[in-house]
Amino acid sequence: MQANNLPPKNGKKPRAARRVLAGAVVASLFVAPTVTAAYAAPADGSEALGRVLDLNLLDIPVADAGFAYAGNPSAPGPVHNPLNVEALGALNLNLGTGLSNVPLINGDGTGLLTLGEAGVLSSYAETPSVTSAKAGAGAVSADGTIGLDGTNSGDMTANVDLTRLLGQLGVDGLTDQIVDEASLEIGALGSTADKTDGTLDTQYLVAGASATVSSPAVEGLTSALGAVVDDLGTTLNTGLSTEGVLGTITSGLEAIDIDLRPLARIGVTDSTVALNGIDAALSQVKNDVLTGVVTSDTGLVTIDLGSGDISVDLSKITTGGLNGKPANYEVLSTTAVQEIADEITLALSNLVTDLRDSMVAALDQIDIVVNLGLEARLLLPLASGTATVEGSVASFLGLVEDQPTTNVDLTLAGLDLGALITPLATGVVDVVGSALGTLVNPVIDGLPGVITGIVNGVTDPLEPVVEGVLNEIVEITVNEQGTTVIDDPDSEQDSTEAGDYVAALSVTLLPAMGDSANKISFARSEVRAADEASVIITSPENGAQIPEGEVVTVEGSAQPGKTITVTLDDLTEEAIVGEDGTWTVEFEGVTPGEKTAVATDGDDDANSTDEVTFEVVAAAVDADATDADAVDADATDAVDADATDAVDADATDAVDADATDAVDADAT
Structure with missing residues (x-):
């Protein structure tokens, strides 16, 4: 049964064939x-x-x-x-x-x-x-x-x-x-x-x-940039060999001569230079930078260089995150995808600064120890001793604020000369720093250009692929809203x-x-849900049969508080809809026959009405009562032949011959 202000039920909705693609599905x-x-x-x-x-x-x-x-x-x-x-x-x-x-x-x-x-x-x-x-x-x-x-x-x-x-x-x-x-x-x-x-x-x-997208090209940055780090290690190891600048450093140190007159002159008699921790420091660069994670300034894009995975935090793609958005907010809009591609390029470009800073930090972890033999002279040798100048490669190159430290063990006539030979440390730093600079500075200064070229070799082809493919693969919507059956x-x-x-x-x-x-x-x-409950009759159902003499109960639902008027034949009953949205009326003495009950909420401007048709069945006739009324055949139909049909021949047919047509009064 359907209330008259609701759309009719007109059968099943069609089920259109759907393309078999990207997975098969259950409705839920x-x-x-x-x-x-x-x-x-x-x-x-x-x-x-x-x-x-x-x-x-x-x-x-x-x-x-x-x-x-x-x-x-x-x-x-x-x-x-x-x-x-x-x-x-x-x-x-x-x-x-x-x-x-x-x-x-x-x-x-x-x-x-x-x-x-x-x-x-x-x-x-x-x-x-x-x-x-x-x-x-x-x-x-x-x-x-x-x-x-x-x-x-x-x-x-x-x-x-x-x-x-x-x-x-x-x-x-x-x-x-x-x-x-x-x-x-x-x-x-x-x-x-x-x-x-x-x-x-x-x-x-x-x-x-x-x-998340995984890029073999990004993963390949590890080996490409790792080669740059390896080049620095090779430069240091080879350059400080006997065949390299080590000899230059040694000869330069032994030429140092400090004039302390009128007391004496101090010179370097011999020297050794040790370089410690190159491999460990540069290996740390690879672990920290080239197999680590770089993040764009906004936090939108994070790139794992070791795996090549590029992760996009979609909550950072829009101000305020993913919540509180208007209906049907498209996350991966064309503008958003462009921003993602740009952020990937920027994040990878940060490698230029990150790798240079990391390599400078590594140079600060590589120690140089210079051991010197010292001799104090006037005309003849007066005393001998030693000096040690120690610092990182970065400190000798002036790349960090810390300076190499100097320890001197030299006395003359009971006097400690260590405090008087500060120029010794300066000379050692100058000699070592100058020799290292010819090796390392070109590498450090050339890092931005080298790294930029390698990174551009990845970002140049990556950016158009991200822009052209990402939003064609998937469309993401938050707070999706609409109407549906x-x-x-x-x-x-x-x-x-x-x-x-x-x-x-x-x-x-x-x-x-x-x-x-x-x-x-x-x-x-x-x-x-209905904006306002329509009048609906829930009982009796269409086509129901109700025996004559029973109370006809009509039940239904409607807007709470409304007054429902129900008519049946010339009978009318009213009920107020309860808080649970239901109402009930009863009719007594309904005569047999097909009946239609009509319920309405009585609103003149937009009344809601429902009706139901059913039958009140007349009471069955009692067989005993029917037989009792039957006429006894003996009493009704039997005719006493003697009383009814018999006619006295003498009285009926006899006619007085003398008086024609006269009927004997007794016989008549």
Whole structure:
């Protein structure tokens, strides 16, 4: 039965064939098989549907899908169903030619989806009245509220593998050496939708989301820039050999002569130079910089040089993060993708400064120890001693503020001459620094140009690939909202009633394909409720038969507080709708026959009316009473032959001959 102010139910909605692409799908995730299915009733005035995951990639009929559904008055709820991921493990997907039989979810990470903390995910639905519907999905509690504060992402909720989609775009050959893997990682999220008395309230929270692409070209930076570091090590090791500048340093040191007259002159008799920690220091550069992580100034892009992974923190792509956005906010807009590409280039360009600074820091970890033999003379040798000048390569080159230190062991006539020979240290630093500078300074000064050339060799081809491919692989929307036909996934009877929905985050795969694109919605909540409850008769049903003599009870639902007038034949009854939205009237003495009861809320400007046709069946005739009225054949039909038919021959037929026609008075 349908109230006259609601759209008619005109059959099942069509199910269009969907392209088999990027995965096959169930309408939603499974829950434990003990959950009782709910079935939408045609007279339901409100509906609510919560789904942790809604995929439209391929329509596969499944039992006990992971959702929570409620409808009023048929099954008002509340319903709170947890997620059961294991049930999805048996589903295989068809991603296109040559890529069939890929699991939807697989524990080893080979499926389209990898789910993390799925145990905290659930669905919620409740329809306390025809004007109130509430739904929730994702990280929602037993009362349907979102159990997140939006500040902590916690463990990953889901990972969507986008790598297989590169082949669908026909760009996998182009990107093999530049971008060979792509994925979307989603943190905890949830959504709620509540429509009560015509007011719709939707909420959503996304704790975090990031996109990751893996680039063999970026990974190759480690070896390319590592060669630059190795060159510095080779320069130091080779240059300070006997065949290199070591001899120059030694001869320069032995030429140092300090005039302390009138006391004496001090000269260098011999010298040794030791260089310690080259390999360890430069190896640390490789570990810290070339296999480390670089981040753009805004924090939007983080690049792991060791693995080649480029991670984009999508919460940094827009001011204020991913929450509090207007409906249907597109995260990966053309402008956003351009910004991501620029940030990748900037982050890699920071290597120029980072690597130079790191190599200078490494030079500060390489020690040079200069040991000198000293002799004090006037005309003849007066005393002998030693001096040690020690510092880092960076200190000898003047690249850091710290200066080499000098220790002198030399006495003359009982006097300590160490404090008097400061020029000795200056001379040693000058000799060693000058010799090292001819080797190291060209390397340090040339680092920016060398590193920039190497980095540009990666960023120049990487940037257009990111710009041209990323937003063609996936489209990401937060706070997705719209209208939809709310259909109980567990019912064979499809609904045609449109409601409102909100999804915390949705991912459209291959959006460039237009109508063939496929979408995954995370934490989707759907509600439908009347702005004001229409008059609906719920009992008796159309075609019901009620025995004559019974009280005819007419029940229904309507807006609480309204006065309902029900007419039946020439009878009229009224009832006030209770707070629960129901009303009841009774009719006595209804005569047999086909009857129509009409209920209306009485509003003159926009009254709502419903009616139902039924039959009052006349009472059956009692067999004993019917037989009692029968006429006794003996009493009714029997005629006494003697009394009725017999005519006295003498009295009837005799005619007095003398008086023709005269009838004997006695005989007559």
